[in-house]
Amino acid sequence: MTKISWLRTMRNVLGSYHNPAVLIDAEYNVVATNSSYDFRFGGLNGRSSAKCFFLSHGYRQPCDLEGETCPMQEARDSGCRASVLHIHNTPQGKEHVGIDTIPISDDEENAYFIEVINPIRDVSAEPIANKMIGRSRAFNELVDLIQRVGKTDTNVLLMGPSGAGKELAAQALHSSSSRADRSFVTVECSGLTDSLFESELFGHTKGAFTGAISSRTGLVQSAHGGTLFLDEVGDVPLHLQVKLLRLIETKTFRPVGDSKAIAADFRLVCATHKDLPAMVERGEFRDDLYHRISTFPIHLPSLAERRQDLPLLVESMLLRIEDKVPLKLTDDAMQLLAQQPFKGNIRELKNILERAAVLRQGELIGADVIKRSLNLIPLSESPGQKKDGLIQMAEQELSLDEIEQRYLQVLMQTFADKGRVAEIAGCSLRTLYRKLEP
Structure with a gap:
């Protein structure tokens, strides 16, 4: 197969991707693009090729020489798919994107790389309302972790000082998950008294206690199919933590006044500004609960x-x-x-x-x-x-x-x-x- 016919075939391959995709040679030249890339990023503008680092960032040299991780270099070194998070220049401004780079070769064993670009819509590198915003290395590392674990159902513990944006991070986790079209329910653990804890979380039936004039759906049931966010989970009193543990382990609960257990279906995200391992050492937080909620801990930078x-x-x-x-x-x-x-x-x-x-x-x-x-x-x-x-x-x-x-x-x-x-x-x-x- 001639080089021209091989490139034509690769353009057809790129066209099979829904997301923006490009073909890059070993010298960092973008030699082919798909229509999605052309629409979103402007394409090659009539040129036969252009350096990938110039198109994406305006750099004059490869990303790794500019202090960033180069996905193509990682894929070249490992011989396997590489995934990184970058900030790309677009006609709309700077945008966070996830890049999957796949090494391939032509009939003559010349190295090429397919890069598939996944725009990340839950965060922004430009001033915009109601999103996590940033461009710093610490922020980008946080976004990368959120994107990686967001696609799973793994329990996540967000740690960091008060005011660092833990709820926005939890919402970004929800938005990047397969549950994004279902409810995101926040439980303010600091404000729950002993008497309200079970009623707020699990709901209650009519007549379950004085003042329960009607049945009420709890927050756990409201989060069915979606995400349950326990904010400041470190403030839950020790004697109530066993109820949380039981909920997480069995994925069932009983409304107050009801003897029938109900199945719970939620993705758990917790947040705290406290040092939970130190609290475990002091006997102020259950060790088994800590390990249940901290499967994937993420530190939010101050x-x-x-x-x-x-x-x-x-x-x-x-x-x-x-x-x-x-x-x-x-x-x-x-x-x-x-x-x-x-x-x-x-x-x-x-x-x-x-x-x-x-x-x-x-x-x-x-x-x-x-x-x-x-x-x-x-x-x-x-x-x-x-x-x-x-x-x-x-x-x-x-x-x-x-x-x-x-x-x-x-x-x-x-x-x-x-x-x-x-x-x-x-x-x-x-x-x-x-x-x-x-």
């Missing part, structure tokens, strides 16, 4: 660990806060933000920017506004002028609800432990969650 993503996160959050005015930070304002420790992580950054949006004088937010938003300068204080915080709030004619919200936001920035915040505020965790709801 904002300090992915500081490279700060400008992108700021741009995205400002778009969400004010979608009618193009707000932007000055360079010195961004530098001031970059110096912050962000103990409250992404949630703290969001609070700071929301305050800055209220305090701004125009579309450009300067360092002085960020200082006020960081409480480095009192909200109503001009240079050389100091006023009591309560007087400032009175002058701003704030309602009691607004004052309470400001106080709770300051507490959330100061203390990473939500239990400690609730204790200082003099309310239960359940009440705290309710008050923090937007």
Whole structure:
């Protein structure tokens, strides 16, 4: 078979792929594409070939020389299929994609590689609402793990500091799974009291207890066929953990007041900011339950660990806060933000920017506004002028609800432990969650 006829055959092979696909020779030249690739990424634009690293990233040399993993090099070295996650340039901007690279050869034993590109729609490398956002290495490693385990039914434990985005990660796991078209149900473990635990999770029948005037479907049954997300699972009291263990092991449950067991069908994702292995050592968390929920543990990086993503996160959050005015930070304002420790992580950054949006004088937010938003300068204080915080709030004619919200936001920035915040505020965790709801 001549080279021309072989390439024609390979184009037909590429056309059999639903996702974008290309054929690359040993010199990194893209020599054939399918229609899906042409539509999504622009194709070769009339050229007979182009370097893959230039088309995908705008690089002048292979990916591994730019500090990234080169899927073609991995496939060449191993002789087997290689899978990596990359950020590609597209007409719509930068996008996360999963790349499967398959080594092949022609009739003359010349090396070629088929690359199939799987766009990842659950995360974004551009500012956009309601998605996990980032481009840093730490963020990309997180996305890669989510994509790998998301396609399975394996139990996942998301670990990381408060405010790092564990619920968004859980939603991304759900979206990448075969259960994506079914329910995603969140259980706020911190807010469940002993008396509500079984009723909330398993439901109850009419008359099961005083006040049960009708039957109620529990959260486990609501998640049937979908994903059950146990947020802050480390806050479940020790004496109630056995009930969770039984649910996970038997995949059955009984509504309160009912003697008949019901089959449960859900994918389990748990999250915690606590050190569960240390709690196991102290006897505060069941060892058997820990091993059940942590089949595939994933650590979410703190904002300090992915500081490279700060400008992108700021741009995205400002778009969400004010979608009618193009707000932007000055360079010195961004530098001031970059110096912050962000103990409250992404949630703290969001609070700071929301305050800055209220305090701004125009579309450009300067360092002085960020200082006020960081409480480095009192909200109503001009240079050389100091006023009591309560007087400032009175002058701003704030309602009691607004004052309470400001106080709770300051507490959330100061203390990473939500239990400690609730204790200082003099309310239960359940009440705290309710008050923090937007």
